[in-house]
Amino acid sequence: MSPRTFRVWLRYGWTEDPSEAWLARDNDGEVRGWYLLTLPERENRHLADVNLVVAPSRRRAGLGTALLGHAADRARQADRTLLTGHSEEDSAGAAFARSLGAAHRLTPIFSVLRLGSIPPGHLADLRRKADAVARGYSLVSWEGVTAEHRLVDVAALLGVEADAPRAAGEEPQGWDVARVRVADQRLADQGWRFYSLAARAERGGGLVAITQLGVDPLDPGWGIQLLTAVTGPHRGHRLGLLVKVAMLELLGAHEPYLTQIVTRTAEGNEHMDAINTELGFTILERQLSWELNMVRIPWPANPGTQS
Numbered sequence: 001m002s003p004r005t006f007r008v009w010l011r012y013g014w015t016e017d018p019s020e021a022w023l024a025r026d027n028d029g030e031v032r033g034w035y036l037l038t039l040p041e042r043e044n045r046h047l048a049d050v051n052l053v054v055a056p057s058r059r060r061a062g063l064g065t066a067l068l069g070h071a072a073d074r075a076r077q078a079d080r081t082l083l084t085g086h087s088e089e090d091s092a093g094a095a096f097a098r099s100l101g102a103a104h105r106l107t108p109i110f111s112v113l114r115l116g117s118i119p120p121g122h123l124a125d126l127r128r129k130a131d132a133v134a135r136g137y138s139l140v141s142w143e144g145v146t147a148e149h150r151l152v153d154v155a156a157l158l159g160v161e162a163d164a165p166r167a168a169g170e171e172p173q174g175w176d177v178a179r180v181r182v183a184d185q186r187l188a189d190q191g192w193r194f195y196s197l198a199a200r201a202e203r204g205g206g207l208v209a210i211t212q213l214g215v216d217p218l219d220p221g222w223g224i225q226l227l228t229a230v231t232g233p234h235r236g237h238r239l240g241l242l243v244k245v246a247m248l249e250l251l252g253a254h255e256p257y258l259t260q261i262v263t264r265t266a267e268g269n270e271h272m273d274a275i276n277t278e279l280g281f282t283i284l285e286r287q288l289s290w291e292l293n294m295v296r297i298p299w300p301a302n303p304g305t306q307s
Contacts, residue, residue: 002218008190013038013049015173016182020074024067032058037071039078043171048075049084056092064096072297081294089286100297102290105167107267111281114260115248118280123245126278130242134199137208137239139246141197143254145184150198151177153207157198158183160229165266167289192216192224195254197247199230199239209239211247215255223251225263228272240275248279 001009013019017040024033033054040047050071054064072083084105087093146154155175162172173179187194192214199209211228230239251258262284265272 002216004218005190005192005216008186010036012186012189015040016179016186017041022067022070024063026058031055033063033067035067035071037074039075039080043173045079046081047084047170048072048078048080048082050075052085052093059092065100068100069297072294076294083292083294083297084290085292086287086289089288094288097288097290097292100292102292105170105289105291106165108264108287108289109267109273110262110264110284110287111276112260112262112284113276113279113281116259122280123248126241127245127249130238130245133238134242135237136202137199137234137237137242138202139197139243140200140207141195141246141250143193143195145188146180146196150207151180153198154196154210155180157207157210157229157231158227160231161227163232165268167291187214190214190216191218193255195247195250197243197250199234199243201234208234209243211240211243213247213251213261215251215258220255220257221259223255223258223261225261228275240272241278244275244279 010019010021013036015038017038019036019038021036022034023031026032033052035050035052038049038051040049048071050068052064052067052071054067068083075083085097085102086108087097089107142150155177158173158175158180164172166172184194194212194214196210196212198207198211200206201208209230212226214224214226216222216224228240228244261281263276263281265276267286
């Protein structure tokens with residue numbers, strides 16, 4: 001993340017839920033570890049999510065455990081009962097989670113599309129393939145915030161993510177017009193160029209499929225794929241493939257420095273994984289999502305933390 005994106009992430013996380021960041025410094029004032037704690041407000045009010053990092057030179061000395069205890073104490077004060085987090089597969093973070101007795105929740109998979117590796121004519125072939133099935137639909141795109149007349153449709157499409165695989169007991173986000181506006185503002189605060197491309201049903205005129213992607217102007221070689229969704233009654237018409245191919249065509253005209261696109265799916269999302277494979281995405285890394293009951297986390301020692 002570029003500095004501006006990182007600052008906004010520390011302030012808002014990836015949702016509008018309140019977050020707080022804490023640093024651990026040594027006696028010389030050097031930062032040796034930190035964590036970001038996010039406390040969901042509308043859904044999953046029993047959860048607290050922690051993103052915890054310890055400098056490699058200071059690992060295996062108790063600092064991670066102390067920071068986790070401090071985060072758990074903050075979460076307890078907010079009446080949370082379950083702490084969640086994530087790590088890369090086969091990493092020090094995964095070993096740390098297992099040592100605490102954390103349970104595996106889900107395996108998010110990050111995949112990357114390297115635009116230079118797409119064979120000539122491949123996207124055109126996929127576009128013809130999708131167009132042949134997606135009859136009765138047209139495409140519309142926009143950059144930046146969602147126009148007022150599209151807010152209801154976009155909220156409904158964002159709500160389709162409730163169908164995606166998720167950990168047991170986790171509630172999906174409920175979307176409404178107000179939440180779309182807040183999400184748009186958060187992306188604007190990050191300074192991203194943010195693109196949306198949707199399919200409209202000619203019968204009825206409503207938006208029935210969407211894909212969204214962001215590019216950080218300070219790191220324009222990477223695109224971050226956000227949601228792709230198709231409403232239930234309109235599945236089976238290759239609309240997911242259609243909007244993603246059309247987005248790549250749009251980016252070719254607007255983002256000359258873009259070379260790679262990264263996307264995240266939950267393991268078991270077979271339909272979206274199949275579309276990504278058709279496009280040429282390959283697995284970049286697997287992450288493990290963890291959960292730990294608060295009663296299993298020790299009360300904190302004093303790690304010398306500062307907010």
